[in-house]
Amino acid sequence: xxxxLIATAxxxxxxxxxxxxxxxxxxxxxxxxxxIEFTATLADIPKANLWLRTxxxxxxxxxxxxxxxxxxxxxxxxxxxxxxxxxQNGKFTVNAKTHKSALKSGRSxxxxxKKAVVERLKTAYQIDWFPETxxxxxxxxxxxxxxxxxxxxxxxxGLHKRGYREEAGKAPLKETFAAGLVQLSYWQPDRLLxxxxxxxxxxxxxxxxxxxxxxxxxxxxxxAEGWPIVPAEAWVLARQEAQNAILPSGNLQLQGxxxxxxxxxxxxxxxTKAGVADDIQFQVKDVRKLWIDRKFGIVITNPPYxxxxxxxxxxxSIYLAxxxxxxxxxxxxxxxxxxxxxxxxxxxRAKPNRVRKLYNGTIQTNYxxxxxxxxxNR
Ligand SMILES: C[S@@+](CC[C@H](N)C(=O)[O-])C[C@H]1O[C@@H](n2cnc3c(N)ncnc32)[C@H](O)[C@@H]1O
Numbered sequence: 001x002x003x004x005l006i007a008t009a010x011x012x013x014x015x016x017x018x019x020x021x022x023x024x025x026x027x028x029x030x031x032x033x034x035x036i037e038f039t040a041t042l043a044d045i046p047k048a049n050l051w052l053r054t055x056x057x058x059x060x061x062x063x064x065x066x067x068x069x070x071x072x073x074x075x076x077x078x079x080x081x082x083x084x085x086x087x088q089n090g091k092f093t094v095n096a097k098t099h100k101s102a103l104k105s106g107r108s109x110x111x112x113x114k115k116a117v118v119e120r121l122k123t124a125y126q127i128d129w130f131p132e133t134x135x136x137x138x139x140x141x142x143x144x145x146x147x148x149x150x151x152x153x154x155x156x157x158g159l160h161k162r163g164y165r166e167e168a169g170k171a172p173l174k175e176t177f178a179a180g181l182v183q184l185s186y187w188q189p190d191r192l193l194x195x196x197x198x199x200x201x202x203x204x205x206x207x208x209x210x211x212x213x214x215x216x217x218x219x220x221x222x223x224a225e226g227w228p229i230v231p232a233e234a235w236v237l238a239r240q241e242a243q244n245a246i247l248p249s250g251n252l253q254l255q256g257x258x259x260x261x262x263x264x265x266x267x268x269x270x271x272t273k274a275g276v277a278d279d280i281q282f283q284v285k286d287v288r289k290l291w292i293d294r295k296f297g298i299v300i301t302n303p304p305y306x307x308x309x310x311x312x313x314x315x316x317s318i319y320l321a322x323x324x325x326x327x328x329x330x331x332x333x334x335x336x337x338x339x340x341x342x343x344x345x346x347x348x349r350a351k352p353n354r355v356r357k358l359y360n361g362t363i364q365t366n367y368x369x370x371x372x373x374x375x376x377n378r
Contacts, residue, residue: 001041001042002039002040002041003039003040003041003042003060003061004037004038004039004040004060004061005026005037005038005039005040005044005045005048005058005059005060005061005154006035006036006037006038006058006059006060006061006151007020007021007035007036007038007048007052007055007056007057007058007059008034008035008036008055008056008057008058008059009034009035009036009054009055009056010034010054010056010176010177010180010358010359011033011034011357011358011359012180012356012357012358012359013054013176013177013180013184013358014031014033014034014035014036015031016054016180016183016184017036017052017054017055018031018036019183020051020052020053020054020055020183021036021038021048021052024047024048024051024052026038026039026040026044026048027039036055037061042229042230042231042234043230043231043234044234045058045060045154045222045224045230045234046222046224046225046230046234046235046237046238046239047238048154049154049155049159049217049222049224050215050216050217050218050238050239050242051215051216051217051242052159052216052217053176053179053180053183053206053209053210053216054176054177054179054180054183055159055176056158056159056160056176057153057154057155057158057159058154058155058159059140059151059152059153059154059155060085060151060152060153060154060224061149061150061151062080062082062085062139062150062151062152063076063080063148063149063150064147064148064149064150065147065148066146066147066148067101067103067143067146067147067148068101068102068103068146069102069103070103070108070109070112072148073103073109073112073113073116073143073148074112074115074116075116076148077112077113077116077117077120077148077150078116078117078119078120079120080120080150081120081124082117082120082121082124083120083121083124083125084229085137085152085227085229086117086121086137087134087135087228088121088125088127088130088134089130089131089132089133089134089135090130090132090134090135090136090137091132091133091134091135091136091137092114092117092132092136092137092138092139093136093137093138093139094110094111094113094114094117094138094139094140094141095110095138095139095140095141096109096110096113096140096141096142096143097141097142097143098143098144099142099143099144099145100144100145101143101144101145101146102146103143103146109141109143110141113139113141113150117139118130135226135227135228136156136223136226137152137223137227138152138153138156138223139151139152139153140152140153152224153223154222154223154224154227154230155222155223155224156221156222156223156224157220158176159176159216159217160174160175160176160177161175161220162175162216162217162219162220162274163219163220163273164205164219164270164271164273164274164275165200165202165270165273166270166273170199170260170263171199171304171305172199172200172202173199173202173203173302173337173360174202174360174361175202175205175206175216177358177360178202178203178205178206179206179209179210179216180358181203181300181302181335181337181367182203182206182207182210182300183210184335184356184367184369185298185300185333185335185369186298186333186371187207187298187300187333189210189211189251189252190251191253191296191297191298191375192253192254192255192294192296192297192298193207193253193254193255193297193298193299193300194255194256194257194292194297194298194299194300194301195255195256195257195299195300195301196256196257196258196285196287196290196299196301196322197257197258197259197287197301197302197303197304197318198256198257198258198263198264198267198282198301199258199260199263199266199267200263200266200267200270201256201266201267201268201270201271201280201282202270203256203300203301203302204254204255204256204267204271204280205267205270205271205274205276205280207252207254207300208252208254208271208274208276208279208280209274209276211247211251211252211254211279212246212247212248212249212252212276212279213245213246213247214242214246214274214275214276215242215245218239218242218243249276249278249279250278250279252279252280254279254280254281255280255281255282255283256280256281256282256283257282257283257284257285257287257290258282258284258285259284259285259286259287260284261284264282264283264284267280267282268282287318287321287322288317288318288321290321290325292325292326292329292332295329295331295375296331296332296372296373296374296375297331297332297333297372298332298333298334298335298372299326299332299333299334299335299336300335300337301335301336301337302336302337302338302360302365303315303318303319303322303336303338304318305338305339305340305363315340316346319342319343319346319347320346322334322336322346322347323346323347323348323349326347326349326370327348327349329372330349330372330373331372331373331375332372333369333370333371333372334347334349334368334369334370334372335367335368335369335370336367336368337358337360337365337366337367337368338365338366338368339360339363339364339365339366341366343366343368344368347368347370349370350370352368352369352370353369353370353371354369355367355368355369356369
């Protein structure tokens with residue numbers, strides 16, 4: 001049976017998620033704001049969850065219909081075959097968001113949907129009372145411009161939770177977001193990658209996992225793992241395949257530094273938990289004292305934003321150090337994520353080749369991209 005899955009994505013990362021979906025072999029891909037829809041089978045749910053690096057969640061699309069009133073929402077929700085998905089003893093919650101719609105209260109929509117699903121299941125299973133002792137299901141309602149999208153969340157905890165980061169350090173990037181920064185750059189696994197303000201090491205750990213083809217979800221569980229409709233062997237098979245796909249370490253050139261010794265300690269511990277400790281060299285070093293002798297390489301970094309972490313004067317001296325370090329190194333591509341729009345006036349090698357607007361959580365940031373010369377013989 002064909003189903004439609006939706007990979008949800010942060011603003012600005014839709015293209016990357018689409019490329020990942022394509023690379024996994026899925027077809028009939030439709031991209032809209034924050035959503036990448038594609039056709040799959042139930043047995044593909046494990047693969048999508050295990051492998052998507054930049055998506056926030058994988059949702060199973062149940063239906064999409066216009067809903068201007070509570071009656072519309074109730075009747076159309078009740079008409080759906082929920083019994084095909086939710087078991088008789090299933091425990092289910094509803095999350096609802098509304099945006100630019102006649103029905104404005106998320107909470108009211110939530111109870112309408114819950115009521116409609118209960119009504120449907122009561123008739124389908126011919127019972128009056130639900131024990132809710134079984135597997136958990138989360139129904140999501142997104143009501144946008146009076147169109148209701150009903151989905152079941154197959155991921156559970158957000159996909160950024162890979163399981164390797166118990167300690168986050170200061171102002172860490174979400175793992176999915178860091179994976180997006182790497183994939184938006186021209187870094188390839190045979191190239192040197194440096195993060196001179198690496199904090200808890202998220203960018204480098206994500207690059208290492210990408211470079212060694214380690215499925216980001218290999219060490220965690222997912223909501224749909226308990227669902228009877230997804231064949232249990234599909235999970236076993238997808239995990240086995242992911243395990244067999246891992247490339248050996250020893251071929252990557254990943255370097256991270258930070259002035260804070262605690263951050264480096266955390267980065268090392270996270271890299272160990274992610275199974276990539278041997279792929280990254282970490283050191284405690286102030287970026288203003290860093291010396292680079294290699295002609296070619298790639299920097300991806302997010303300096304402190306100033307508002308939260310460093311005094312502004314210190315921040316300016318960091319920008320000046322980056323400028324000094326890379327002004328004459330045109331073999332280096334430099335990617336800097338910052339909310340500070342003054343950054344380009346300090347980094348004078350050239351104008352950025354591209355500036356992407358991205359949201360790091362709720363903070364609007366720019367991803368400044370300065371392209372360097374390609375190394376010879378590539
Ligand atoms: C926004 S955080 C980076 C977070 C990181 N991307 C992560 O995911 O954990 C900025 C980092 O810059 C470091 N930092 C601040 N001043 C520095 C300096 N002068 N030299 C090197 N690192 C510095 C801080 O210790 C902090 O870890």
